[in-house]
Amino acid sequence: MKGHHLAELNIGRLLAGVDDPRVAEFIDNIDRINGLGKRMPGFVWMLEGSGGPGATGHAIGGDALLVPNLTVWEDAASLETFVWGTVHKQFYEKRAEWFEVLGKMHFVMWWVPEGHKPTLDEALERLEMLNERGDSPDAFGWDYLKEATMWKTHGCQVAAE
Numbered sequence: 001m002k003g004h005h006l007a008e009l010n011i012g013r014l015l016a017g018v019d020d021p022r023v024a025e026f027i028d029n030i031d032r033i034n035g036l037g038k039r040m041p042g043f044v045w046m047l048e049g050s051g052g053p054g055a056t057g058h059a060i061g062g063d064a065l066l067v068p069n070l071t072v073w074e075d076a077a078s079l080e081t082f083v084w085g086t087v088h089k090q091f092y093e094k095r096a097e098w099f100e101v102l103g104k105m106h107f108v109m110w111w112v113p114e115g116h117k118p119t120l121d122e123a124l125e126r127l128e129m130l131n132e133r134g135d136s137p138d139a140f141g142w143d144y145l146k147e148a149t150m151w152k153t154h155g156c157q158v159a160a161e
Contacts, residue, residue: 004111006073009123011106012099014065026098042078046071070123076145
């Protein structure tokens with residue numbers, strides 16, 4: 001979308017606290033994966049502490065086990081390449097080892113004007129819009145983006161199971 005970038009919020013709830021060995025592999029690789037994302041072509045911005053546990057100051061609803069990841073990308077292709085075309089894919093495929101299955105949609109995308117850095121509150125509002133109304137120009141999932149195709153062959157679920 002000309003003059004806009006793609007924002008995305010993904011939320012997960014850890015199965016255990018950050019010091020628990022069951023989530024150690026995830027916790028130990030947050031900086032590595034986030035660093036890779038920041039070096040990717042098309043990366044624009046990341047909420048500092050994104051992808052980390054509530055100790056980063058981004059606890060949602062006071063729940064330190066909820067892990068938000070909020071980023072902005074130039075376009076859907078850049079985000080797709082990072083998610084499914086790098087080592088990130090290996091961590092995505094192992095998410096069930098570290099995260100609970102949430103009872104509702106926990107991933108949302110929307111277009112933001114170039115230069116805009118969304119807040120976590122703004123992102124949570126977009127997620128609520130998606131959960132209440134389904135895909136719209138204001139809040140959507142992968143299937144809304146006609147140019148996005150990698151999610152179809154890489155196991156991305158449209159809704160939580």
